[in-house]
Amino acid sequence: MRRRPARRPRRSRHRAAWEGRPSALGQLGKGIALCLIVLVVLFPLYTVVLTSLSTQADIIRSGGMVVIPGDLTIAAYQQILDGGIVTRAAIVSVGITAVGTIISTVVSILAAYGLSRPGSVGHRPILFVFLITMFFGAGMIPTYLLVSNLGLINSYWALILPGAVSAFNVLILRNFFMGIDPAITDAARIDGAGDWRILARIVVPMSTAAIAVVALFYGVGYFNAFFNAMLYINDNAKWPLQLVLRSYVLQGVTLPGSGTGQVDVATGAVTGLPVKMAIMVLAVIPVLAIYPFVQRHFTKGVIFGAIKG
Structure with missing residues (x-):
């Protein structure tokens, strides 16, 4: 008598959250979160580099660390x-x-x-x-x-x-x-x-x-x-x-x-x-x-x- 091949166990219809395909809204949320994290990391570096390339007039105008670039100069690097x-x-x-x-x-x-x-x-x-x-x-x-x-x-x-x-x-x-x-x-x-x-x-x-x-x-x-x-x-x-x-x-x-x-x-x-x-x-x-x-x-x-x- 011919044996029937064993059936594969059916997967449960209720998958775990990490096994399912992410929705478009979830992908968008992840992208926004990653962009915010990158901005939080890069923004201090951006202000440090920009301030090092700024003139004294731009620093006084901005009240400290420069965020919006003005007249750029490498005088600080030349000095040090x-x-x-x-x-x-x-x-x-x-x-x-x-x-x-x-x-x-x-x-x-x-x-x-x-x-x-x-x-x-x-x-x-x-x-x-x-x-x-x-x-x-x-x-x-x-x-x-x-x-x-x-x-x-x-x-x-x-x-x-x-x-x-x-x-x-x-x-x-x-x-x-x-x-x-x-x-x-x-x-x-x-x-x-x-x-x-x-x-x-x-x-x-x-x-x-x-x-x-x-x-x-x-x-x-x-x-x-x-x-x-x-x-x-x-x-x-x-x-x-x-x-x-x-x-x-x-x-x-x-x-x-x-x-x-x-x-x-x-x-x-x-x-x-x-x-x-x-x-x-x-x-x-x-x-x-x-x-x-x-x-x-x-x-x-x-x-x-x-x-x-």
Whole structure:
């Protein structure tokens, strides 16, 4: 006797809200909500950039931050980029960010690869020490005494070495490395490859997404850091851009050589507010320029590195 094919269970007529096709009104509402969110995010950036490009007469006319553009000028950027303290601070920040990101990323890759190998020496105790540092710190005074005893006061290395390794970033890389199929590394070992070659030729090329995300974390952290510079750097010629931004924009300190003096309104030149906004724009540009190149790896690197292992 011939069997009849099993019938597929009928779907319920009452679907969940997320399974149904959205209505035209719902789509319109989502579009309006997204546009409002984008405007809320972009409007402050728009006013900051526009104010940095405005003359003193337009700022007085608008009563502060400029919303409607008038006569535009780049005088504020010319003042802060004329070789004064802001120019030096920008160069210092870029240098510290580049060197610090390279050192931190390389050290994190090496530490994560060692901790991802189950048979490595001291694997569990070292991993336990890394986990402890995520919840407990030595404190500001012991850290300052350590940096002082190492002779790093007023040195650029004081802005890099104390925070060169983040336990969180090491764990992200470790989990990503552990997600690589062991058969691949075992095959490489059979062919005579050592750990250094496996790391350079197999693990790193297969982990570009996680490494790019970790490098972005380090880069943004180094570029935005100001507290270590406030503690360890006494010479204002060695200040990074974020400390200059904090001292001038937030505290209203007039920095020597920054070109921020008041000028005659009749000349149309800029004064303090456009210069403050110009410094803020310069502080944001590097991150905005780098992020689009890393964005495609961001979600994959963070999620995959967090759940694997």
